[in-house]
Amino acid sequence: IAGSLRLDLASFRDLEAFAQLGTELDASSQRQLDRGRRMVELLKQPQYSPYGINDQIVSIFAGTKGFLDKLPVGRVQDFEAELLQHVRDEFPEILEELDAKGKLTDELDAKLRKVIGDFCGHYIREHGLDEEG
Structure with a gap:
């Protein structure tokens, strides 16, 4: 997780500096x-x-798997707080498994994708956010 985060943030900083020059960016x-x-x-x-x-x-x-991409930037911290509370309350076994294994297994990756994906859809509907953020 940390490795991809570092690469993503480094790319973001480079792109952000480029965008500040007034350069028009493609969709990607x-x-x-x-x-x-x-x-x-x-x-x-x-x-x-x-x-x-x-x-x-x-x-x-x-964040690195794209689950936040549909959210407005101003909603990210609220989403994060609600997501973490949801995982703690409803899926404590995920956190326990992270503790026990000390790494993200394929099985745990799949569980996280499902739990976060479901929560993200719920959050978007609950807060009246359209699918495009």
Whole structure:
């Protein structure tokens, strides 16, 4: 997770600098820039209340796998807080498995994709957000 995050953020910073020159971006570059902005928001944590490592894994997984792409940037932190509470309350076995195995297995990857995907759809409907963010 951390390796892809570093690459994504490095690409985002380069693209952001390029975009500030007033250069028009193609659709793919614009999506990459938008995802980078969401990832930056995702990495912000409440002061004096840092997230635990397993919470961070869930959050970063959601961001790097594109689950935040349909959300407005201003909703990312709220989404993250609700997602983490949902996982803690409804799927504690995911966090327990992360603790026990110390890595993201294929099975755990599939569970996270399902749980986060379902939650994302629910969040979008509950908050009246259209599918395009």
